[in-house]
Amino acid sequence: MKKSILLVAAIALGTVASAQELNVGVNVGYGFGLPGNTLGQSTDADYVTGPQTITNFDGSIGSGFNAGLNLGYMFNENVGVDLGLDYLMGANVLMSETRTVIPTQTVTTSQYAQTSQFRISPSVVISSGGDGLQVYGRAGLVMPVFGNTIATAENDQAGAELDYAEERKGAFALGYQGALGVSFPMGDKISLYGELNGVNLRIKSKSSKVTRNNSGSTDNLPFMTESQINTNFVSELNSSSNSYETNSAGYNTNAADEQLTSTTDFSALFIKVGVKFRF
Numbered sequence: 001m002k003k004s005i006l007l008v009a010a011i012a013l014g015t016v017a018s019a020q021e022l023n024v025g026v027n028v029g030y031g032f033g034l035p036g037n038t039l040g041q042s043t044d045a046d047y048v049t050g051p052q053t054i055t056n057f058d059g060s061i062g063s064g065f066n067a068g069l070n071l072g073y074m075f076n077e078n079v080g081v082d083l084g085l086d087y088l089m090g091a092n093v094l095m096s097e098t099r100t101v102i103p104t105q106t107v108t109t110s111q112y113a114q115t116s117q118f119r120i121s122p123s124v125v126i127s128s129g130g131d132g133l134q135v136y137g138r139a140g141l142v143m144p145v146f147g148n149t150i151a152t153a154e155n156d157q158a159g160a161e162l163d164y165a166e167e168r169k170g171a172f173a174l175g176y177q178g179a180l181g182v183s184f185p186m187g188d189k190i191s192l193y194g195e196l197n198g199v200n201l202r203i204k205s206k207s208s209k210v211t212r213n214n215s216g217s218t219d220n221l222p223f224m225t226e227s228q229i230n231t232n233f234v235s236e237l238n239s240s241s242n243s244y245e246t247n248s249a250g251y252n253t254n255a256a257d258e259q260l261t262s263t264t265d266f267s268a269l270f271i272k273v274g275v276k277f278r279f
Contacts, residue, residue: 025070027274033060037265040096061113062266064090077129084121109155117147139178165212175201189278197270204261205233225253233261
């Protein structure tokens with residue numbers, strides 16, 4: 001009896017071990033920003049005839065090219081876990097635009113944002129299993145580890161063209177992500193896969209620094225104060241803050257300016273293709 005139990009246990013352990021699987025996947029893809037928060041405004045102002053029209057820009061700055069590495073472990077053919085390591089090279093997204101008609105010309109001022117982020121995405125995987133085509137789903141978290149957003153502004157005013165840029169960093173944020181995909185084996189240890197990967201991520205501003213400020217041929221950056229170059233974003237402004245609005249008497253131009261933080265939407269829907277290696 002004891003030998004029978006040991007035999008059954010050995011067979012069961014062997015079955016579990018054979019079902020367990022380590023896998024590594026590499027993928028590339030492109031993400032399309034999803035409608036979300038208001039990014040900015042589109043303004044048409046005519047100072048010759050008088051009319052003015054203002055509309056909101058809604059959207060996300062999470063679109064762009066993505067390259068990723070996935071480390072996975074399947075407990076059996078249907079359930080597993082996955083750790084995604086992704087680098088987003090964001091698209092240059094139009095944030096706001098103003099067209100101003102003045103007596104001598106029409107001036108267009110545009111503001112853009114382009115982000116780069118390295119993200120970690122732990123998730124749970126559910127797969128149909130089997131030897132042929134497999135359908136799988138994945139759901140979990142997304143955490144930006146490092147990155148920044150470059151905000152730029154420009155206009156085409158003759159003789160005084162604006163060329164402005166600032167680097168913005170965000171506070172720690174935790175978002176959600178999920179995917180639905182198909183995997184097709186190309187051999188015993190290799191498979192191709194494609195998936196739709198949705199990311200829901202919003203990040204609060206933490207700080208910003210002006211890195212370029214040119215007006216025509218004039219570089220304005222050397223003439224700017226510390227408070228004009230650097231900004232810290234906070235959740236509250238009071239009489240102790242380095243904010244001209246709430247502490248004009250004690251405002252220090254030799255220290256970073258303080259402003260209320262805002263939230264930017266980085267949500268996107270990615271289309272990815274990749275190769276997975278099983279061990």
